[in-house]
Amino acid sequence: xxxxxxxxxxxxxxxxxxxxxxxxxxxxxxxxxxxxxxxxxxxxxxxxxxxxxxxxxxxxxxxxxxxxxxxxxxxxxxxxxxxxxxxxxxxxxxxxxxxxxxxxxxxxxxxxxxxxxxxxxxxxxxxxxxxxxxxxxxxxxxxxxxxxxxxxxxxxxxxxxxxxxxxxxxxxxxxx
Amino acid sequence: xxxxxxxxxxxxxxxxxxxxxxxxxxxxxxxxxxxxxxxxxxxxxxxxxxxxxxxxxxxxxxxxxxxxxxxxxxxxxxxxxxxxxxxxxxxxxxxxxxxxxxxxxxxxxxxxxxxxxxxxxxxxxxxxxxxxxxxxxxxxxxxxxxxxxxxxxxxxxxxxxxxxxxxxxxxxxxxx
Numbered sequence: 181x182x183x184x185x186x187x188x189x190x191x192x193x194x195x196x197x198x199x200x201x202x203x204x205x206x207x208x209x210x211x212x213x214x215x216x217x218x219x220x221x222x223x224x225x226x227x228x229x230x231x232x233x234x235x236x237x238x239x240x241x242x243x244x245x246x247x248x249x250x251x252x253x254x255x256x257x258x259x260x261x262x263x264x265x266x267x268x269x270x271x272x273x274x275x276x277x278x279x280x281x282x283x284x285x286x287x288x289x290x291x292x293x294x295x296x297x298x299x300x301x302x303x304x305x306x307x308x309x310x311x312x313x314x315x316x317x318x319x320x321x322x323x324x325x326x327x328x329x330x331x332x333x334x335x336x337x338x339x340x341x342x343x344x345x346x347x348x349x350x351x352x353x354x355x356x
Numbered sequence: 357x358x359x360x361x362x363x364x365x366x367x368x369x370x371x372x373x374x375x376x377x378x379x380x381x382x383x384x385x386x387x388x389x390x391x392x393x394x395x396x397x398x399x400x401x402x403x404x405x406x407x408x409x410x411x412x413x414x415x416x417x418x419x420x421x422x423x424x425x426x427x428x429x430x431x432x433x434x435x436x437x438x439x440x441x442x443x444x445x446x447x448x449x450x451x452x453x454x455x456x457x458x459x460x461x462x463x464x465x466x467x468x469x470x471x472x473x474x475x476x477x478x479x480x481x482x483x484x485x486x487x488x489x490x491x492x493x494x495x496x497x498x499x500x501x502x503x504x505x506x507x508x509x510x511x512x513x514x515x516x517x518x519x520x521x522x523x524x525x526x527x528x529x530x531x532x
Contacts, residue, residue: 203511204511204512207511207512207515207516208512208515210516211512211515211516211518211519214516214519215518215519215522218519218522218523218526218529219522221528221529221530223530223532224523224532225519225520225522225523226519227519244445244468244532245445245530245532247445248439248440248443248444248445249436249439249440249445250435250439250445250446250447250465250468250469250470250532251427251432251435251436251465251468251469253468256427259426259427260425260427263424263425263426264424264425267424268424269420269421269424269425269426270426271426279516279519280516280520281510283464283468284460284461284463284464284497285460285461285464285465285468287460287497288459288460288461288464288493288497289426289427289461291489291493291496291506292420292426292427292429292459292461292489293426293427294426296505296506296507297506297507297508297509298506298507298508298509299508299509299510299511300508300509300510300511300516301510301511301512301513301515301516301517302513302516302517302520303510303513306513306517306520307520309520310520310523310524311531313467313468317464317467318497320467321460321463321464321494321497321498322497322498322499323498329472330467330472330473330474331472331473331474332473332474332475332476333473333474333475333476334457334475334476334477334479335379335380335383335475335476335477336380336383336384336387336477337477337478337479337482339383339384339387339477340383340386340387340390340455340456340476340477340478341477341478341482342387342391343387343390343391343394343401343402343403343455344401344456344478344482344483344485344486346391346394346395346401347394347400347401347486348486350394350397352397353394353397354397354399354421355487356399356400356420356421356426
């Protein structure tokens with residue numbers, strides 16, 4: 181996973197209160213989801229489950245093709261389902277198990293959902309080997325990728341800041 | 357926007373075929389969305405529109421609070437809407453206008469949607485000043501953030517690779 185700021189497990193599979201056996205079971209559920217997705221033709225071979233108090237509260241697999249939605253990655257869908265179930269936008273008391281190291285979109289979604297603990301199986305390089313852009317995206321975000329034709333232009337900042345001003349003055353603003 | 361791999365506009369507001377006036381209009385529509393979201397109490401002060409052939413085909417604002425969905429950022433919602441409208445998961449022939457520089461989740465969603473051109477107003481630092489984590493996330497992904505308690509553990513890679521193998525052998529696999 182990304183960078184120095186993230187504590188990595190080194191060999192030992194330490195988890196937030198779960199036994200190694202439970203964790204293995206959760207990861208197998210994530211792989212089952214991934215395989216189900218492939219068999220259904222729903223999208224890429226990626227699955228994820230979210231666990232709270234030792235129980236799976238949501239599971240999902242990649243549905244990009246089935247839903248015609250490029251954001252329908254396993255982790256994003258699992259986060260949405262878990263939030264719907266709990267009726268809140270924070271999953272600070274949950275863990276996520278992903279069959280593959282999340283792409284930067286999913287890594288960021290996990291962060292926005294305030295999930296403090298991630299377990300993952302395959303790596304971004306494994307994903308690259310079967311044709312997915314996860315690693316390219318990591319490189320783009322780190323500024324070490326030179327092959328992109330993507331174009332980004334800043335404009336009208338002063339006008340855009342007005343919405344920020346509105347937010348800053350709004351006493352009812354809810355932070356997330 | 358992120359890194360060396362991304363071509364930045366330098367001062368001039370070059371766009372893919374649109375006049376400067378049109379582009380300004382699209383950006384104002386994104387800011388209007390952002391302001392609407394604040395007034396409704398739907399979420400943070402962020403709006404986005406997607407343009408194809410000189411016309412806005414989708415618009416959205418942040419709905420994290422309204423939907424209890426931490427992934428419901430303006431860009432993600434606008435991408436989903438545009439894909440639903442066009443009936444496909446690729447927006448390779450579109451541009452996106454965002455009232456603020458996209459967070460890494462949205463930046464990656466734009467990449468997964470194959471949108472080749474982004475216009476944005478406020479910056480990640482402007483967002484940081486009103487309390488949003490965009491810049492922290494960029495730092496985490498670059499490995500230059502040391503304040504995170506986020507924990508990431510790799511496990512069961514061999515078992516997880518089985519889903520990749522299934523995908524590799526599946527002759528019906530659709531790449532995205």
